Amino acid sequence: MGTGFAGNIIVVGVCGSIAAFKVAGWVSTLAKEEARVPVVMTDSAQKFITPLTFAALTGESVYTSMFADEHSGAMSHIELAQEASVFLIAPASAQTIARLAHGFADDLLSTAVLATRAPVIVCPAMNTRMYQHRATQDNLSRLRQLGYTVVDPESGLMACKDEGPGRLVEWESVQEVLWRSLRSLDLQGEQVLVTAGPTREPIDPARFISNRSSGKMGYALARAAYRRGADVVLVSGPSTLNCPYGVRRIMVETAAEMFEAVCREFEKATILVKSAAVSDFRPAVQHEHKVKKKNGAPALELVRNPDILYEIGRKKRKPGQLVIGFAAESENLEMEGKRKLQRKNLDMIAVNDISGSDTGFEADTNRLILLTGDETIELPLLSKSETADRIFDVLKEKFRSSPLS
Numbered sequence: 085m086g087t088g089f090a091g092n093i094i095v096v097g098v099c100g101s102i103a104a105f106k107v108a109g110w111v112s113t114l115a116k117e118e119a120r121v122p123v124v125m126t127d128s129a130q131k132f133i134t135p136l137t138f139a140a141l142t143g144e145s146v147y148t149s150m151f152a153d154e155h156s157g158a159m160s161h162i163e164l165a166q167e168a169s170v171f172l173i174a175p176a177s178a179q180t181i182a183r184l185a186h187g188f189a190d191d192l193l194s195t196a197v198l199a200t201r202a203p204v205i206v207c208p209a210m211n212t213r214m215y216q217h218r219a220t221q222d223n224l225s226r227l228r229q230l231g232y233t234v235v236d237p238e239s240g241l242m243a244c245k246d247e248g249p250g251r252l253v254e255w256e257s258v259q260e261v262l263w264r265s266l267r268s269l270d271l272q273g274e275q276v277l278v279t280a281g282p283t284r285e286p287i288d289p290a291r292f293i294s295n296r297s298s299g300k301m302g303y304a305l306a307r308a309a310y311r312r313g314a315d316v317v318l319v320s321g322p323s324t325l326n327c328p329y330g331v332r333r334i335m336v337e338t339a340a341e342m343f344e345a346v347c348r349e350f351e352k353a354t355i356l357v358k359s360a361a362v363s364d365f366r367p368a369v370q371h372e373h374k375v376k377k378k379n380g381a382p383a384l385e386l387v388r389n390p391d392i393l394y395e396i397g398r399k400k401r402k403p404g405q406l407v408i409g410f411a412a413e414s415e416n417l418e419m420e421g422k423r424k425l426q427r428k429n430l431d432m433i434a435v436n437d438i439s440g441s442d443t444g445f446e447a448d449t450n451r452l453i454l455l456t457g458d459e460t461i462e463l464p465l466l467s468k469s470e471t472a473d474r475i476f477d478v479l480k481e482k483f484r485s486s487p488l489s
């Protein structure tokens with residue numbers, strides 16, 4: 085999947101809120117990615133930011149009135165509604181949210197939204213107390229019932245000095261929702277469970293055994309599954325990465341904690357992708373206090389951790405439940421992969437070449453060989469995000485020839 089928005093018509097509805105200036109940045113990004121970005125502004129929006137700003141950023145007429153004739157050559161509001169790939173209303177004020185919830189068509193934005201069949205994404209931004217008011221919350225519930233996607237605002241200090249929810253969500257989250265609304269949701273109905281990152285096995289309160297996994301591969305898998313319509317749970321060892329938007333993340337530290345979380349979540353999962361780098365061993369003793377060097381170098385006795393994937397692979401699966409493993413290898417890639425595929429009773433294994441600096445641990449790119457019982461698919465060097473999509477493409481093709489009921 086390309087990551088751009090090129091070729092799509094993303095109609096942006098801007099309402100009256102100080103956060104309107106942030107949306108100018110979003111519009112600029114979308115326009116640079118070669119999306120068409122017609123902007124519709126409510127009357128109050130124009131008190132905060134001028135139509136000229138958006139016109140300059142998009143190279144398009146800005147729509148400010150239902151009856152204005154200044155849009156000669158531009159789309160009418162009905163054309164806007166029909167041509168849109170998606171409607172993005174940001175910042176969405178309490179007033180516009182109320183209008184949309186009740187089906188009013190008394191300004192250009194509400195009329196166009198009523199007339200569209202494209203997905204509608206609503207990003208509220210307003211004073212905390214206005215946001216929390218029962219009337220606004222009821223209106224947002226109504227929008228969800230109508231099938232609109234509401235992207236909850238963030239909490240923090242507001243321009244009016246109040247603190248709480250109401251701040252316009254960040255672009256990174258909106259981007260995810262836009263991607264999900266623009267692509268075909270071929271994983272809709274799937275409950276995807278992904279593991280990512282390393283585990284940490286404590287020696288004492290200061291030290292642990294771990295490995296170089298950053299979580300990038302697993303987080304890319306979780307993000308890709310969400311974008312393709314799945315419900316996603318990410319069980320993550322320690323990682324500095326932000327939780328991908330729309331994904332439920334469970335943070336764990338040790339292999340034992342990961343084991344417990346995976347077994348519990350696997351009950352509801354239709355697909356498990358186990359990209360975490362789990363420590364095979366842990367110290368036999370975890371010291372309560374920091375081990376002092378004055379006592380000389382201590383012997384570190386290790387014991388085996390449970391092999392989570394092996395234990396899951398042995399369990400009886402529900403019909404259609406898929407288990408995908410990873411194998412980090414620097415030599416005999418295919419042979420090692422086949423051995424682990426069989427021993428752990430997997431549907432597929434992604435053998436990760438970790439011999440170069442551009443593949444495997446910490447890198448932004450990756451090179452995998454996908455092995456199923458009867459097929460070997462060599463993927464080229466790709467970004468981890470493209471690699472994740474290729475894995476799901478293969479899963480769809482091989483194991484989901486008919487949609488899940």
Ligand code: PMT
Nearest residue numbers: 297298299300301361362391392393410411412436445446
């Ligand atoms: O996180 P990044 O920096 O992006 O790096 C990505 C990665 C290199 C960690 C990832 O792509 C990868 O290869 N993950 C698997 C690493 C690994 O632990 O490989 P393994 O061959 O040791 O284990 C095989 C499989 O068994 C894996 O799916 C692993 O999750 C699982 N396993 C291993 C040991 C154990 N005790 N329990 C397990 O479930």
